[in-house]
Amino acid sequence: MHIALDAMGGDHGPEELIAGAVLAVRQADLNVSLVGDEVRLRSILEKAAPDHQTASRMRIVHSSQVIEMNEHPVEAIRKKKDSSILVAFDLVRKGDADAVVSAGNSGATMAAAVRVLGRLEGISRPGIASFFPTLKKPVVLMDVGANVDCRPLHLYQFAVMASCFSRIFDTENPRVGLLTIGEEGGKGNQLVKETYPLLKSSALNFIGNVEGRDVFQGNVDVIICDGFVGNICLKISEGLADAAMQMLRKEILKSWMAKIGYLLARPAFKAFKKRVDYSEYGGAPLLGINGTGIVCHGKSNAQAIKNAILEARKMVKYQVNAEILKSLAADDNDRLMES
Amino acid sequence: MHIALDAMGGDHGPEELIAGAVLAVRQADLNVSLVGDEVRLRSILEKAAPDHQTASRMRIVHSSQVIEMNEHPVEAIRKKKDSSILVAFDLVRKGDADAVVSAGNSGATMAAAVRVLGRLEGISRPGIASFFPTLKKPVVLMDVGANVDCRPLHLYQFAVMASCFSRIFDTENPRVGLLTIGEEGGKGNQLVKETYPLLKSSALNFIGNVEGRDVFQGNVDVIICDGFVGNICLKISEGLADAAMQMLRKEILKSWMAKIGYLLARPAFKAFKKRVDYSEYGGAPLLGINGTGIVCHGKSNAQAIKNAILEARKMVKYQVNAEILKSLAADDNDRLMES
Numbered sequence: 001m002h003i004a005l006d007a008m009g010g011d012h013g014p015e016e017l018i019a020g021a022v023l024a025v026r027q028a029d030l031n032v033s034l035v036g037d038e039v040r041l042r043s044i045l046e047k048a049a050p051d052h053q054t055a056s057r058m059r060i061v062h063s064s065q066v067i068e069m070n071e072h073p074v075e076a077i078r079k080k081k082d083s084s085i086l087v088a089f090d091l092v093r094k095g096d097a098d099a100v101v102s103a104g105n106s107g108a109t110m111a112a113a114v115r116v117l118g119r120l121e122g123i124s125r126p127g128i129a130s131f132f133p134t135l136k137k138p139v140v141l142m143d144v145g146a147n148v149d150c151r152p153l154h155l156y157q158f159a160v161m162a163s164c165f166s167r168i169f170d171t172e173n174p175r176v177g178l179l180t181i182g183e184e185g186g187k188g189n190q191l192v193k194e195t196y197p198l199l200k201s202s203a204l205n206f207i208g209n210v211e212g213r214d215v216f217q218g219n220v221d222v223i224i225c226d227g228f229v230g231n232i233c234l235k236i237s238e239g240l241a242d243a244a245m246q247m248l249r250k251e252i253l254k255s256w257m258a259k260i261g262y263l264l265a266r267p268a269f270k271a272f273k274k275r276v277d278y279s280e281y282g283g284a285p286l287l288g289i290n291g292t293g294i295v296c297h298g299k300s301n302a303q304a305i306k307n308a309i310l311e312a313r314k315m316v317k318y319q320v321n322a323e324i325l326k327s328l329a330a331d332d333n334d335r336l337m338e339s
Numbered sequence: 340m341h342i343a344l345d346a347m348g349g350d351h352g353p354e355e356l357i358a359g360a361v362l363a364v365r366q367a368d369l370n371v372s373l374v375g376d377e378v379r380l381r382s383i384l385e386k387a388a389p390d391h392q393t394a395s396r397m398r399i400v401h402s403s404q405v406i407e408m409n410e411h412p413v414e415a416i417r418k419k420k421d422s423s424i425l426v427a428f429d430l431v432r433k434g435d436a437d438a439v440v441s442a443g444n445s446g447a448t449m450a451a452a453v454r455v456l457g458r459l460e461g462i463s464r465p466g467i468a469s470f471f472p473t474l475k476k477p478v479v480l481m482d483v484g485a486n487v488d489c490r491p492l493h494l495y496q497f498a499v500m501a502s503c504f505s506r507i508f509d510t511e512n513p514r515v516g517l518l519t520i521g522e523e524g525g526k527g528n529q530l531v532k533e534t535y536p537l538l539k540s541s542a543l544n545f546i547g548n549v550e551g552r553d554v555f556q557g558n559v560d561v562i563i564c565d566g567f568v569g570n571i572c573l574k575i576s577e578g579l580a581d582a583a584m585q586m587l588r589k590e591i592l593k594s595w596m597a598k599i600g601y602l603l604a605r606p607a608f609k610a611f612k613k614r615v616d617y618s619e620y621g622g623a624p625l626l627g628i629n630g631t632g633i634v635c636h637g638k639s640n641a642q643a644i645k646n647a648i649l650e651a652r653k654m655v656k657y658q659v660n661a662e663i664l665k666s667l668a669a670d671d672n673d674r675l676m677e678s
Contacts, residue, residue, distance in 0.1 A: 135582055145520055148528040181484055181570040189487040189567040212574025216582035228528040229568055231520040233575055235551025240576055243474055243555035244583070247614055251607035258607035264600025268590035275586055 001030040001316060003309050004088040004097035008036040008066040009104020010305075011298045017103065018048045020305025025057045027306065030313050033097055035088040038062040063087040066104075069298060073107030077115055085109055089116035092291045099292035099312035101283065103305065106295040110146055110286055117291040120321055122328045125154045126288030127227060128295065129162050130234055131281040136218025138281060140166045141179075145231035146286075152195040155224050157328075159204055161287035162222040164323035168314045174221035177210030179229065191226060199224075203330040280304075282311035287324070292316050340369040340655060342648050343427040343436035347375040347405040348443020349644075350637045356442065357387045359644025364396045366645065369652050372436055374427040377401040402426040405443075408637060412446030416454055424448055428455035431630045438631035438651035440622065442644065445634040449485055449625055456630040459660055461667045464493045465627030466566060467634065468501050469573055470620040475557025477620060479505045480518075484570035485625075491534040494563050496667075498543055500626035501561045503662040507653045513560035516549030518568065530565060538563075542669040619643075621650035626663070631655050 005021050007014045014036060021032040034041050041060045049055045065083040067076040077086065085104055089112050091097035102109045110128065119126055127143035142162040147154060159176050166174040178199060180188035187209060188196075199206040210220050215233070225233070252258045262269070274280055282304070283296035292315050296308045344360050346353045353375060360371040373380050380399045388394045404419040406412075416425065424443055428451050430436035441448045449467065458465055466482035481501040486493060498515050505513040517538060519527035526548060527535075538545040549559050554572070564572070591597045601608070613619055621643070622635035631654050635647045 135585060148520065179571065181487065181567055181574070189565075192567075212571040212576075213578035213581070215575055216578045225571075226528075228520055228531075229571060232518065232551040232564075232568060232572065235520070236554055236572055236575060237551075237579055239550075239552035239555045240579055241583070242552070244580070244611075246474060247472075248607070248611045251610045251614075252604055254610075255607065258604040261600040261603025261605070261607075265591055265597040265604065266600070268587070268594065268597035268600075271590045271593075272583075272587045275590075 001313050002033065002097045003030055003312050004033045004035055004061070004091045004100045005305070005309065006036070006084045006088045006100065006102035006104050006109070007034040007041055008063075008084040009102045010296070010300055012301065014041055014044050015048070016300070016302050017305055018044050019302035020300070021058060021309065022049050022054055023302055023306035024309035025054055028310055028313060030309070031057045031059070032309065033059050033061050033088075033091055035061045035063050035084045035091070036066070037064070061087060061091065067108045069105050071105060071108065073105060073111040076105070076108050077111045085112045086116060089113055089291070089293070093117055098316045099294070101294045101296065101305070101308045101312050103296035103298055103300045106145075109293065109295045113286050113289040113291065113293045117289050120288050120290050120324060122325070123157055123161070123288040125150070125157070126286060127158055127161070128284050129165055129287055130230070130284040132215055132237065133275055133281070134216045134218030137169060137171070137221070139215060139218065139220060139223055141215070141223045141225065141230055141233065142287065143225070143227035143230050144234050144284065145227045147227040149228070150191060150226040152191065152198050155191070155195040155226065156198045156202060157288070159199055159202070159206070159222065159224045160327045161324050162224065163204055164320050164327055165285055165287055165315070166221050167323065168311070168318045168320065171221050173205045175207045176204050176222045176224065177207055177214065177220040179212070179223050179225040180209045181211065182209065203327070280307065283308035285311070285315060290321070292321070340652050341372065341436045342369055342651050343372045343374055343400070343430045343439045344644070344648065345375070345423045345427045345439065345441035345443050345448070346373040346380055347402075347423040348441045349635070349639055351640065353380055353383055354387070355639070355641050356644055357383050358641035359639070360397060360648065361388050361393055362641055362645035363648035364393055367649055367652060369648070370396045370398070371648065372398050372400050372427075372430055374400045374402050374430070375405070375423045376403070400426060400430065406447045408444050410444060410447065412444060412450040415444070415447050416450045424451045425455060428452055428630070428632070432456055437655045438633070440633045440635065440644065440647045440651050442622075442635035442637055442639045445484075448632065448634045452625050452628040452630065452632045456628050459627050459629050459663060461664070462496055462500070462627040464489070464496070465625060466497055466500070467623050468504055468626055469569070469623040471554055471576065472614055472620070473555045473557030476508060476510070476560070478554065478557065478559060478562055480554070480562045480564070480569055480572065481626065482564070482566035482569050483573050483623065484566045486566040488567070489530060489565040491530065491537050494530070494534040494565065495537045495541060496627070498538055498541070498545070498561065498563045499666045500663050501563065502543055503659050503666055504624055504626055504654070505560050506662065507650070507657045507659065510560045512544045514546045515543050515561045515563065516546055516553065516559040518551070518562050518564040519548045520550065521548065542666070619646065622647035624650070624654060629660070631660070
């Protein structure tokens with residue numbers, strides 16, 4: 001197994017990314033290609049992996065350009081032909097790698113994946129899935145930003161793709177819910193109302209509508225929505241978690257007793273933080289491309305990068321794409337394509 | 340000032356609602372009409388307000404029917420002509436009350452308001468606004484569920500209404516943001532892209548796009564979105580807050596030291612909880628009706644009901660509806676009406 005890491009993307013620079021790759025090759029049976037500026041990466045790698053055993057499982061693939069976080073994805077991909085993200089996906093195209101992990105510009109990562117590898121056969125719109133921590137197992141939400149205006153067919157296909165993906169957590173027959181604003185079948189906007197019967201008549205384990213408050217309860221494995229709603233869910237959850245922590249810290253700092261109390265309860269807070277921390281959950285898979293790719297948060301630390309690499313390995317091992325093709329074939333796609 | 344309280348709605352029954360009304364009349368210069376089953380309400384009121392001073396500022400208005408939480412709003416309003424919520428709005432229509440507060444079926448409350456009082460002149464779709472706690476002042480989000488499929492004109496009008504409403508918190512020239520998934524003007528779904536120029540060219544203090552993570556930062560006073568997105572934001576925030584508290588509690592209960600720590604830090608937790616507790620923020624105003632109405636969470640306690648009654652009083656005092664009419668007139672509505 002061989003994972004290509006875009007070693008130039010992310011807010012913390014190549015040092016953090018390479019540290020993540022080192023953790024990954026030490027933990028699992030895999031090799032990593034670090035894609036980026038050769039001279040720079042070489043000197044970082046020599047410090048990060050001085051032992052032969054680790055170094056022998058990492059190689060550097062040179063690329064001369066980097067796509068910045070704020071660049072327009074499609075334009076950047078067109079102009080920067082030798083950018084690290086394009087070179088990384090090209091390794092997969094040539095059969096020199098099995099998957100790509102990137103913490104860079106996520107729009108550009110998606111655009112590069114589609115340009116170099118193309119879409120998976122029968123998939124109308126590739127998308128991005130993401131994990132949400134819950135009281136039980138994490139739930140997979142799709143789409144979280146790749147497709148802002150969707151048709152029912154797209155949502156049905158998100159459901160197929162996210163279901164197949166969720167099996168990498170050993171979820172048998174994943175329960176699929178449609179995100180809306182009321183539990184009954186008739187509730188929601190036009191898109192949701194038209195998507196409901198498609199999911200209902202599919203071979204998926206569709207359990208019906210779910211509401212925002214159900215997301216964190218863990219009673220559903222996969223939640224489907226358009227990319228506009230999904231991205232807002234993701235960002236609002238991150239924003240609320242951050243703000244709540246800031247407010248709580250402020251209150252605790254107001255009294256000595258509260259500060260002591262907090263110190264005593266600290267291990268519990270740490271365990272809690274670990275449970276809700278994005279870096280424990282790897283990255284967000286690109287689903288619907290003819291290959292495997294994962295985008296990570298720009299602020300990903302080494303731990304998050306390691307988990308994303310292990311997740312990519314699992315996606316390849318579980319043959320998520322082959323499962324998606326099988327699942328699509330199980331439904332009457334001709335009828336669905338009209339939706 | 341006279342507020343009509345639907346004394347039959349809500350999960351906790353009339354006792355809790357009347358307790359809230361008692362708190363309100365003791366705190367502020369206002370009268371309350373309790374609408375519902377006369378015999379039942381009379382006996383509760385006698386216990387809740389044995390003193391003449393309080394009792395003299397409350398009266399009971401009989402109604403023989405109640406709309407349940409799970410009833411279909413429009414059908415229920417049509418069938419139950421003597422329901423407490425219709426009778427309450429009828430008091431406003433006849434000039435016997437200035438505003439309605441209800442913790443009952445919120446769809447039915449909105450339907451009753453529109454049926455009895457009608458829409459405010461020039462308003463195409465009334466909606467529901469809601470507060471979100473932030474690191475600074477609470478932010479007003481609209482719409483949170485009344486209108487699931489919207490056109491740009493509706494979003495513009497939500498911005499006008501929510502801006503006028505937010506002035507009851509002494510917010511001068513409220514900053515209005517458009518909820519979307521990227522900061523730049525071009526980012527978002529079709530609806531957002533078409534709404535942006537309308538807001539930009541309006542007389543409102545439009546500061547541009549805001550993302551989900553900005554909601555809790557307190558750098559914007561009013562956030563606009565369609566009712567589908569807004570309702571999901573509301574529910575996902577409630578769901579996350581609940582789930583996080585459950586997860587944290589579980590971690591704390593695992594060790595004695597953490598439990599002691601929690602006890603010491605408890606006042607800080609309580610202060611935090613108060614800051615994020617919905618019951619501190621009153622209810623959600625119905626905006627765009629020809630009158631004043633507030634819907635409260637079904638699980639509202641007496642404190643929440645009191646705050647909603649005080650909020651209704653403030654809305655009447657600040658003449659929110661007159662401000663909305665003035666603000667609409669400031670923009671070129673003929674051009675907008677085509678949107």
